Amino acid sequence: MKISSIIPLYNAEKYIEATLDSLVHQTYPLDEILVVDDCGPDCSAEIVEAYSKKYPLVRLIRQSYNQGGSAARNRGLKEARNEWVLMMDSDDTIHHDLVKLQVEKLQQFTDVQPSPVAVHPAYVQTDASGNILENSEYRGQQLSFDETFGSLLVRNYIITPSGLLLHRESALKIGGYKTDFVVSEDAEFILRLSREGTFVYVDEPYVYFRRHEMSITSDLKKASQAGKAILDVYSIKEVRDAIYRRSFSKEKNTVDFITLLYQFSRFDEGFLYLNEIQSDEFKVSKLFLSALYYIEKEQFDVAKPILEELLLENDMHGAAMNNIGVLYAMDGDFKKAKECFEKAIHHYPGYMDATDNLRQMVNPNASYRFTKRELRKNLLRYS
Structure with missing residues (x-):
């Protein structure tokens, strides 16, 4: 079973080499790594170009102009040559055994219907330097096909594209990532894909989800709008039926x-x-x-x-x-x-x-924030 990896690249000169290192040193070797340059102003593309000379499985694909992460992922999906693709962000890393475990787990689901369309792991969060943050694990669970969509509506437990192994044809069948969906486009894609086939879960925190100033700023902008924007796509009846279908x-x-x-x-x-x-x-x-x-x-x-x-x-x-x-x-x-x-x-x-x-509290014109839902056991780190 050959696997491609896809990385959208934009302003990641501090982290991209570490990301690539974690991919090329997998115990289950990847067949190709496609890095899609989205025309950032830093030296990321030059770093990847130099890296590819040492590791020929790395291929740099240049967009003609900046189109955003969703378009870059879609370009990679179209150009990948294998049935399964490992998605990555350009600032995260993965454990050297992740792909091996995902393939082994996937092989246990060969007779499951509908067929698997994704394999996702647990996660652990790190600071900008890659140090693991205490009590920062994010775990999911293995769900049946009938339960997955409703569970994702309630709480998205696939918190980053990094480490997500996708069935390429299924991802393309649903239209890939929406390039005009600017709020939490990753979660919106996952919701659509969950209605296409079974999600397989690997209960090991083998994705190292890096939290740094640029990623946190981006996530904060999305956080207050993401749930409402995604839920606007579905009717109340669809939501209710999906929730009560769970066991x-x-x-x-x-x-x-x-x-x-x-x-x-x-x-x-x-x-x-x-x-x-x-x-x-x-x-x-x-x-x-x-x-x-x-x-x-x-x-x-x-x-x-x-x-x-x-x-x-x-x-x-x-x-x-x-x-x-x-x-x-x-x-x-x-x-x-x-x-x-x-x-x-x-x-x-x-x-x-x-x-x-x-x-x-030190501000005489303070504007306080109520929390509108019960907390997860471990929170995303925004500070």
Whole structure:
């Protein structure tokens, strides 16, 4: 089984050589590495050109003008000569055994229908120098075809194209990456692909997802709009059917559906579904979503005791700590607010909303940020 790799290249002169090193030294050798130069102003292309003289499997493809990462990926998909392609970003690296494990895992799914269209691993985040950040692993799970689309709608666990092994023909069949979808185009592509075939999961954090100033700035611009932009593509009925098709309990699916309705800004509709959540297992989530409804309606005096009750049930609920901290700050109780923000950051390093709110407290015209969904165990590092 021969595999190509595709890397869109733009302003990556600091990192591209490390990316290429991690690819050419795979224990399962790649057949070709296509680097698509998107006409950045730095020396990235020259570095790749020099590298290709040492490793002939590396080929530099030059775009005629800057067209964006999606167009570069699509160019690579069209020019790749193999059935399976490994996607990479030009600033990330992978473990030397990643491709080997992906091929072995894929071979275990030869009889699965519909046929596999992607193999994705777990991830670990690093700083700009490549040092692994503590408690930064991102893991997914193996899902059936019927569950994948709905689960990705709720929470995208494929956080970077790096390390994503794609069935080339399937990726081209759905039109590749949308070049006119400027917000979270990777996640939008993944959602479409998940309706085409089975996703295979490798439970090893073998992609090293580099967090640096340029990537963080880009991600921050996307973060506040991505969910809404993607969800705008699908109808409420499509979303609801996909969520309830999953093998979770009805109440778990209801919690996730309400969360998505809130992202659609359909708070009144979502609030009505809260009556369907009765078990103690989801009491904390119900309290959080109830408080969020009243925060949205600016009924802060109703939201605060709900958050207080929630924190009695779970005093490590990061989003609740942040949100009640905002309410304390708005009431002028800055001591309690500071305690809440600091506690949230302690339990959830890299927590963007709480970090920003803590900084805002010195500003007399502060604009605080409520967290609109419950937190993952490990967060993307935006700071």
